[in-house]
Amino acid sequence: MSVSVREVAAAAGVSVGTVSNVLNRPDRVAPDTVARVQAAIDALGFVRNDAARQLRAGRSRTLGLVVLDARNPFFMDVARGAEEAATEHGMSVLIANSDERTDREARHLELFEQQRVFGVLLTPVADAGAQIDRLRARGVPVVLVDRASADPATPSVAVDDVIGGALAARHLLDSGRRRLAFAGGPASIRQVEDRVRGAREAIAAYPDAALELLPTTALTVAEGRAVGRLIVERAPAERPDAVFAGNDLVALGLLQSLVMTGSIRVPEDIALIGYDDIDFAASAVVPLSSVRQPAELIGRRAVELLLGVGELDPQARFHPELIARESSVGRPRL
Amino acid sequence: MSVSVREVAAAAGVSVGTVSNVLNRPDRVAPDTVARVQAAIDALGFVRNDAARQLRAGRSRTLGLVVLDARNPFFMDVARGAEEAATEHGMSVLIANSDERTDREARHLELFEQQRVFGVLLTPVADAGAQIDRLRARGVPVVLVDRASADPATPSVAVDDVIGGALAARHLLDSGRRRLAFAGGPASIRQVEDRVRGAREAIAAYPDAALELLPTTALTVAEGRAVGRLIVERAPAERPDAVFAGNDLVALGLLQSLVMTGSIRVPEDIALIGYDDIDFAASAVVPLSSVRQPAELIGRRAVELLLGVGELDPQARFHPELIARESSVGRPRL
DNA sequence: TCCGGTCAATGAATCGTTTCAAACGTAGCG
């Protein structure tokens, strides 16, 4: 069907070995031979068969990236950083979406294994310890993304979510809020757990403050809207005076529900803060406060750790940054 | 390094052919043999080598998708639709991002060719006719996504952007706007060209209306902000009274710039409408009007056309739908 | 003229899976 090195070799009047050398180390081939082979390649429209290369090489020049939600701009930013860094090292990145489901995560990892990817970048849904060990046993390096690893043998790139959660909560407390709520889930996602923990710790310093959990089944706009409707249905006195959302998608959904009623004002009645500081946070109905994570940098560093570039700390930690916008400033209405 | 069928065969006391049969057509193998081989597979932790399979098969079970901008939720929605449909047929989808650059597009297509993908779904940056012909000459089916094809031999899935552009413009004209502007670019992107054309046609019916072009180098939030700043800098009388943005990202960026000044009100001073109706449009500062495209359906149909499912029209056309929200309702301030 | 050295080119072996014609064993039938 398609043109192979053999045919190119025949057309150029050389051996297959020489064609391969022209392709991979042209400096070891006489200039006019290179020209002749190149001409044959162009004439026949030869395109390398990657499967054959890979089979021979034993592993591919591809990195697998499994994210929790491909529709979340945060993860796409991470992916972009990873892709940039990978390209610089002659590698490409395969993006897979687990949709926060362990079964899908497992399926994607299995596929990556079959493809003999060079390495895996993973934002685990829950505790993927077993899968990770399995991959490592096969010699496939794994780097955890946006999540600190319990096992020091597994490199990871993370932003301290406990600090991030504390930043968010303290910010709300500072402006006088006391009836805080956290909207997000499922709790099996480590990021959610840590952010809640950070918030709890910050609140502990205020005896008159409390944190209520408003669980969701996923960190999406739709789930945020649902939580928003729940809040709206409550009697005003029962409502929290500040909500910390698990990420910006949830926050934006929530914001939509709250604003739609017309009777609840943000931030006067309910202050709101999200997480990730995606591009869209700044242009929300009420510009959304958020805890920023350096998404592209996370992706880039993960790739660098995987490829062993330089002398990097295998447990990379970045600091989250509070971005205060209108959705959380000002005093609560009494 | 890694376990091969040969070793599994040895462990199970059968031939390699039988192992392969257990893997691919277990019904042709005696039940107890299947069990024995399966046990060996589990014991040794055998994982198929996809490169070898592919080499033997000649092509992969993978579809390549090249989008204009992976950070645009619209394309991620398209990708999700494509992935769903592909999975139903035992295929997977590789997502590549051209970032609206022909060189990146070409590079990705080249990589897909090397990987002997089963087919390519492409949203071309400009006129990729040559590349498409090349692929087809190799027997790689190509389907154009979100773009009608000039060549009837190339299947495509598109939403009529001329109609969409007309919808948007007419909507603005209906509410009394006359000094319209289109913000977007580059003009080499067909979608942009068509949307402008549609707007022009709609405006032609109003002798007192005019359309100004505010070109951008890409359809991004940042470019939208830049255009917004340009408008803000003008004397009020010089400003358009309605802006039709090339897509929602540009519209949201623009909205941010306009609202930030405090002196320009949307929609009173300037009405605004975007394109795509991404999730975030509804939760913008001023809820954004938009022209909705059925993103997931586009992706799904593209895959179905590629795989030749059912008796579908190879030139699929969907209709855009006007979603009017606050950013464009009401009369202009006189 | 012969030899050592250098630079090019060669081509068989290899990677791991799938395929397929052939071999094998067993049961059924006449």
Added chain:
DNA sequence: CGCTACGTTTGAAACGATTCATTGACCGGA
């Protein structure tokens, strides 16, 4: 008892690029 038929299993060939030990050609020096 012999033959066919069927259900299993076999194992070598094939896919296409890369590698590497080997061969070949040529030049300069002795």
